[in-house]
Amino acid sequence: MLLWLFQSLSRDVRAFNVFNYITLRAVLASLTSLGISFLVGPWMIRRLTVLKIGQSVRDDGPKTHLVKSGTPTMGGALILVSIVVSTLLWGDLANHYVWVVLLTTLGFGVIGWVDDYRKVVHRNPKGLSAKAKYFWQSLLGIGAALYIAYSTQLPVQTELIVPFFKHIAIPLGTVGFVVLTYFVIVGTSNAVNLTDGLDGLAILPTVMVASALAVFAYVAGHAVFSHYLGEPHIPGAGELAVLCAAVAGAGLAFLWFNAYPAEVFMGDVGALALGAALGTVAVIVRQEIVLFVMGGVFVVETLSVMIQVASFRLTGKRVFRMAPLHHHFELKGWKETQVVVRFWIITMILVLIGLSTLKIR
Numbered sequence: 001m002l003l004w005l006f007q008s009l010s011r012d013v014r015a016f017n018v019f020n021y022i023t024l025r026a027v028l029a030s031l032t033s034l035g036i037s038f039l040v041g042p043w044m045i046r047r048l049t050v051l052k053i054g055q056s057v058r059d060d061g062p063k064t065h066l067v068k069s070g071t072p073t074m075g076g077a078l079i080l081v082s083i084v085v086s087t088l089l090w091g092d093l094a095n096h097y098v099w100v101v102l103l104t105t106l107g108f109g110v111i112g113w114v115d116d117y118r119k120v121v122h123r124n125p126k127g128l129s130a131k132a133k134y135f136w137q138s139l140l141g142i143g144a145a146l147y148i149a150y151s152t153q154l155p156v157q158t159e160l161i162v163p164f165f166k167h168i169a170i171p172l173g174t175v176g177f178v179v180l181t182y183f184v185i186v187g188t189s190n191a192v193n194l195t196d197g198l199d200g201l202a203i204l205p206t207v208m209v210a211s212a213l214a215v216f217a218y219v220a221g222h223a224v225f226s227h228y229l230g231e232p233h234i235p236g237a238g239e240l241a242v243l244c245a246a247v248a249g250a251g252l253a254f255l256w257f258n259a260y261p262a263e264v265f266m267g268d269v270g271a272l273a274l275g276a277a278l279g280t281v282a283v284i285v286r287q288e289i290v291l292f293v294m295g296g297v298f299v300v301e302t303l304s305v306m307i308q309v310a311s312f313r314l315t316g317k318r319v320f321r322m323a324p325l326h327h328h329f330e331l332k333g334w335k336e337t338q339v340v341v342r343f344w345i346i347t348m349i350l351v352l353i354g355l356s357t358l359k360i361r
Contacts (some may be wrong), residue, residue, distance in 0.1 A: 002089050020084045022218060026241045029090040030249035033082035037253030040078055045257060045264050048072035053120045071262060074116045075254065076270015082250035083277075087243045095239040100147055101280045102243070106277035108141040108189050112268030127268075136275075137186050137272075145181035159232075161286045163293070163357035165228045184288050185279040191298035192275030193268055194305055194324050199260040201326060201340045202298075205347040206274050208253035209294045212351045213281045214244035219358065220285040230361045232286045240281050247277060257283055260337050294354035296359075297347050301325050303331055 003019060010016035016169040018024060049072050084102065088197075091098050116126035149158075157175045159169040174181060196202035219225045221238020251274070257263045275298070284293035292299060301324040308323035329339045 001093065003092055004252060020164050022221070022238050022241050025090040026214060026218075029086040029242045030245040032089060033086035033246045034084060034250035034253045036082040037078055037250050038256070040081070041075075041253065041257050041264075043090050044075065044078050045072055048074065050262065071265060073210045073265040074113070074269050075257070075264035075266040076109070076112065076266030076268070076273060079250045079254050079266060079270050080106065080273055082253070083243070086246035086249065090246075091240045091242045095236050096238055097150055097284055098239050098243055100144055100151075101240060101277060101284070104140060104144045104185065104280045105273045105277040108137065109273035111136050111140075112270065112272035113192075116267040116269050121319065136188060138182070140276075141186040142178070142180045143180040144185055145283075148181060148280075148284060149178050155201060159286070160288065161232060161289075163217045163290050163354075163359055166361040173322040176323035180288065184283050184291070187302070188279030188282075188291065188295065188298065189272045189275035191295065192278070193271040193300040195298050195301045195326070196266065196271040197324060198326050198330075198336050198340050199262040200255055200258050201343060202271060202274075203251050203255050203266065204344050205256055205295070205297050206278065207248045207255070207270055208347055208351045209278055209291070210247040210251065210274075210281075210353055212246045212294055213278065213285065213287070213291070214241040214248070215358070216285045216290070217241045217244060217281060229358050231358065234285060237285050242283060243277075247304065260340065290354045290357055294347075294351045297343050304328065 003025065006016045006019040010020075053068075053072060053074055084106070087098065087102060093099075111128070111133060119127040120200060128191075140326055153247035158172050158174055160172055160180065162168040162170065192202055192206060195205070216231070218238050219231050220234040221231055221236060221241070223233055223235075225231075226233040254266065258266065278291065278295065282288055298343060303321055304325035305323045307319050311319045321331040322328055326339050326343065334342075
């Protein structure tokens with residue numbers, strides 16, 4: 001929106017040409033989403049408190065969590081508003097990649113909102129049934145996958161890029177690409193949601209991964225940089241750096257209120273949406289494996305749940321004291337803040353490893 005305005009003004013005043021630079025608009029998008037969240041956050045928390053939209057806490061988990069019962073939730077709606085407004089202000093609205101990520105993010109956010117609403121307003125502990133949730137996630141995931149697959153004719157779209165190797169790429173074909181995209185989007189969405197169980201645990205890794213994906217998006221959209229670094233060139237993908245920056249800004253601001261002891265939780269409306277955003281961007285810039293590495297904490301949290309369920313059903317025994325994994329460490333005696341900060345540190349290391357793939361090939 002503002003890009004269009006400044007492009008019009010640049011015909012008479014050349015100084016406005018500076019807003020054509022993606023890097024500047026990415027910074028401005030981050031600051032805008034940061035500012036919106038900081039300004040609206042306190043009001044939102046008060047409103048959620050008045051409306052008694054509070055989190056229910058399981059009584060079979062760590063007893064230290066019982067004091068969190070009633071803490072305002074569904075704060076992820078603020079994150080989504082900040083991301084959408086910032087992207088619409090500073091992004092190129094003619095770019096179809098921006099729209100597919102935005103709409104996919106909002107779609108998963110709606111699923112999370114319905115689930116949260118049923119839990120906290122209708123007092124239905126099950127919320128949206130698992131089958132219904134998975135059905136709508138699958139519908140959105142397949143829709144996004146098909147659009148991405150057929151919106152461009154680039155050969156690289158049907159190849160799985162293997163990091164650290166310059167000339168190794170696994171051919172997928174259109175069908176394989178659609179299947180992979182579906183699993184990346186839906187899988188990442190649920191992985192972030194499973195990780196969102198402690199104060200600040202999910203949001204900062206999301207910020208770090210989104211920031212790294214902004215770099216990958218910028219490189220992928222830049223013909224010279226992508227060629228020099230041996231990365232696939234995806235025309236138009238650079239604009240996703242603006243959206244990723246908006247995610248990072250909104251996430252940092254939300255962490256201000258979500259840090260221990262949390263004043264608000266983002267709920268499924270935030271976690272499902274943010275995970276879907278990361279997965280969709282990673283697919284577009286062809287960095288699915290790198291996302292798997294950088295989001296290692298999300299991956300391990302998800303695997304811990306899968307292993308726990310499979311083990312209990314097959315043998316009647318539990319591998320972990322409690323799943324997801326962060327609860328296991330809590331029950332082993334780690335303080336909540338220790339678990340969170342250590343998972344943050346691990347994510348930072350994994351993100352640096354992911355970024356190193358830009359050069360090490």
